[in-house]
Amino acid sequence: VKTDFRSDNILGCSPEIAEALLRACQEPASPYGNDPVTSRLHQRCRDLFETDVAIFPVSTGTAGNALAIAAMTPAWGGVFCHEDAHVHREELGAAEFFTGGAKLVPLPGVNGKLIPGALAASIEDVARGGRMAIPSCVSVTQATEAGTVYSAEELREISEIARRSGAGMQMDGARFANAVAATGRSPADLTWRAGVDVLVFGATKNGALAAELIVVFRTELADELGLRWHRGGQRLSKMRFLSAQLDAYLTDDLWLRNARRANGAAARIAAAIATIAGVEIVRPVDANVLFVRLDPAIERTLRERGFLFYDWSLFGEGIVRMVTGFDTTAADADALVEAIRVASLQPR
């Protein structure tokens, strides 16, 4: 039974993806994306998003985000994001690097989401002075770093604020699949119809070995982005080995089925532990990530029993993060719940 709830980046991969990858190895193919698998992936993306798109497979979310932001942000641009955004706190300045020195403007926000009014005020402040940065990009994470999910309407409101100042909108979709699963909205509704210009569609955390896909809706950005992608060391000669993963991911709704399983397990855990004494769920559990304040004795007992999860003191003392994955079963969820329950009953 599963005891490792540290992150969805510790998982293996979906069998369908492994098989597709092996199939792609069987015979030679043209390099640099001029292969049938990449073509098929491209068409699949057009169908899935119900519009023309340009695509750029990449090997990490960091590269994907940094390239996507750079696609719309000059070196003197301002990039507005939540203060906990992965692009700001975890990527060691990748966005600054790929843009040639843009300025990230971190903003506070409840439950990991940008607050429209605060965003508008900040953009206006920066735009008015004209000497701090030129507002160029709003970066949102979907699902957020707090495990919450923006609705299509919330995204639209944000993108309209961005648009008013001439800025574009980039979406860090490391857990985009979980957001789609959570909202029941279409990929189109949660992206370009809501004003997203470039999405980084994550697969690594949801069943792939290592593959992310930059999906460009504002296709006039694609030519230059293609040059950045090459120059940035992300254009694989054997690109089909990324494409094959992504193609399988998008086949027969694998991406969505995986995300639903992960979300379902998280919801099951959340529902069951919400009433346990010494346990407090501190963020809405919209997707597959739980933030929980545990009584220290409970935490200690869980760790002694071999459960793994990260401390998340960024959100407050005693808070931990638990992440379910595409392979988390109901039994896995129940075992974790049971362990928490038992731990909570121990004399302190």
Place this chain on the structure above:
Amino acid sequence: VKTDFRSDNILGCSPEIAEALLRACQEPASPYGNDPVTSRLHQRCRDLFETDVAIFPVSTGTAGNALAIAAMTPAWGGVFCHEDAHVHREELGAAEFFTGGAKLVPLPGVNGKLIPGALAASIEDVARGGRMAIPSCVSVTQATEAGTVYSAEELREISEIARRSGAGMQMDGARFANAVAATGRSPADLTWRAGVDVLVFGATKNGALAAELIVVFRTELADELGLRWHRGGQRLSKMRFLSAQLDAYLTDDLWLRNARRANGAAARIAAAIATIAGVEIVRPVDANVLFVRLDPAIERTLRERGFLFYDWSLFGEGIVRMVTGFDTTAADADALVEAIRVASLQPR
């Protein structure tokens, strides 16, 4: 039978590597390189190179080269390389990007190799002025873009020139395995013992799906390089999927066996076609790449029969490049030779 001799980047992968990759998918593992497969790979590299090394798996040779060069080159540094070097001609300024704007100084050289005297003169010229760039790095490709291989002694002579001006030495080893196979020298002899500071050890072209390994011999460069690697979008969370490929590559000499097969096929072809009328081998065939001037009628016939290979007019009119791979059999080689022979016999 194989008809595609365009490049070694069109191939699939070695079965051993595919199997290792699948094995690595079976269970969860700590992210960002803190996993057993990456540890094993690290130890294997220490053994193979007979010294302590730091390692950084990356997904492309372009990223590997750019990071390796940046490890020893400040933004105002000069990087000396052959004018045909992949880092200069094919990577869209990745080295300039990752260094923050260093200057590549391309030098002519016979058969793809730097000429020690010319290199020394160029470095001296740049160093004397002090306003063009600060000599920081000599970049060599092994095997070269001309399909030739530097001897350990040639490398040592070059590195001593670099060292005299305070510059380091980086090796683009996209076909390093082929160079080891060709020379019969040890990996240590062809790298740090010959003065190489950082090697980019290629696997993608020699049996992996997509994996390259930065091997740092001057280990004091590793801490900063680790930051660049993360910031550069090359630090995979599921790093073990790169490491597993590389680990299998280095197991039981797979890398060397693959390279020997590719080199052997190229040598077999070269030997057989050398005497065919209308065919001229224009570069020494040290490794797995052949540069051949074909009579136009021969070229036309080969293409009509479905053989694929690139024009290489950079080296002169009528010259084409043919590349063998880890999976090229003697029969494949013979079939190509036979096709050339038949084509040469046709009335023109």
Place this chain on the structure above:
Amino acid sequence: VKTDFRSDNILGCSPEIAEALLRACQEPASPYGNDPVTSRLHQRCRDLFETDVAIFPVSTGTAGNALAIAAMTPAWGGVFCHEDAHVHREELGAAEFFTGGAKLVPLPGVNGKLIPGALAASIEDVARGGRMAIPSCVSVTQATEAGTVYSAEELREISEIARRSGAGMQMDGARFANAVAATGRSPADLTWRAGVDVLVFGATKNGALAAELIVVFRTELADELGLRWHRGGQRLSKMRFLSAQLDAYLTDDLWLRNARRANGAAARIAAAIATIAGVEIVRPVDANVLFVRLDPAIERTLRERGFLFYDWSLFGEGIVRMVTGFDTTAADADALVEAIRVASLQPR
């Protein structure tokens, strides 16, 4: 009588500086700083700061700050500064540009000053994660953007916090002279003895035509900074025309006399208007900059009478900034005071 209190960057120059500049024009001199005036300036700086220093004359404060920060900040570095800092809000990302993409971390603080506890907490947060940036520099402005002045003890406390995390300390001294005049402390006490590694010593706002001086106390930073300075387009061939200004500036305490005059005029104004109805001084007037909330009618009347000053809504509604200069006389100050007094007496 003076009516323009917009900024000290609107002023002409001290006659002594103009004369020195003209003298320097009379005969040829070696370029790039190898001239007697620059040598003399260098010695003068060693004397003034009571220690060995390296110096780099530059033509703007923006260039000076960006170079000084870059001297201690790698591309992945974090630069901690007040959220109103000129380097963050007014220089269009110059620090990001010259560092190759460092991350500025803006912090709130009372009266334009960093709060030691908040600074320490932010540095610790960034250092702990290790993925947002590597703490590299604390940037302070002296006098601050709020017109206040750090004491030597406050600076020392900040620099010790910086030092603990391995970061250095840069001082934007656009109004450094005013700070020295305000505190009565020596230049040494307010810089290297308080832990400052690199000072950008402003002259432009205090009597020069256009000249700023980077003064490096941690002299091991000088070699690389010299390269950045050249590459950054700041190494004048006719450098003596910057040096001559700076040399005259430091002769016979001109810099200090000028600053005392400016500070004195500001203090005179502040003392006189503090008790006028409809006028509120909203920041301590330590140097030559006043932030004043004016009753709208007063502001209107002043503007109608031709007085010039900037709105400063960044600090709150109705707040304006008034700046005195090296040439502001007591009569100028009194005339402004009188105008405010008269305006406040008008029926509304």
Place this chain on the structure above:
Amino acid sequence: VKTDFRSDNILGCSPEIAEALLRACQEPASPYGNDPVTSRLHQRCRDLFETDVAIFPVSTGTAGNALAIAAMTPAWGGVFCHEDAHVHREELGAAEFFTGGAKLVPLPGVNGKLIPGALAASIEDVARGGRMAIPSCVSVTQATEAGTVYSAEELREISEIARRSGAGMQMDGARFANAVAATGRSPADLTWRAGVDVLVFGATKNGALAAELIVVFRTELADELGLRWHRGGQRLSKMRFLSAQLDAYLTDDLWLRNARRANGAAARIAAAIATIAGVEIVRPVDANVLFVRLDPAIERTLRERGFLFYDWSLFGEGIVRMVTGFDTTAADADALVEAIRVASLQPR
């Protein structure tokens, strides 16, 4: 009498320029170019160049060139220039820095000039591959580093080659005045009418203290360039002190009169020494720079007599460079000639 022929960057300044500068000091003015002197300069430039232009005063030629190149060159752009170009050999990678890592492609050329056929071939080679760089800029120096001057027709031929590949044309006009004086053509004929997009119009070497002017003919480049200029630390708050120099420079043809004097002195020297034994003029003397191969005994004697000039071994053994200036009189020229003549008569 003048004995220092090292460079035109060792000179003082024209009295007219010093006077204008002093006049500009007399009263306050709006900062950042919003002053009457800068406005007047702008209008003067429109008149001089017979077209609308945008202007950006800067403090060094290095900054001017780097900004001008960056105005038309993305980070992945290729900049084609003569292998001796100042932007390539003397500016420590400023162009690479300001562009974010563009690639300079140095080309050989007779007498410091680009050879149209070779330029076209190089651009075509780079464009065809598409992976070395995207041809973006041709940079020419006028007068050249070899002291020669492009005709309007030569410039047009080059710019047409640039245009065909989508590249722009930047002119390093450190000695543009000397080129205008040499050709007798109008500033318009030698710039935009010949296809130049951005000129860096030098004044520092021809009578100013330190001032260069970026003149943008393709005015749609101006907005972004203005941001780069600020961010690059070149936007002076007291900009009028640059503008005043430049305004005086362009008043009553001072720039042209100065250049004519310098050119005249050089021509006078060249004509006189051409027939002296042991003296060989190795480059056409079109402007104010002479390259001369001196018999070692002559060189020694001149140096012993206090004459100063630079060795220029880049152009061959025994070659020296002598530069005349705006203040070089006929008597100065004759004294140099006489010294050379005497030296040549000495027994060896």
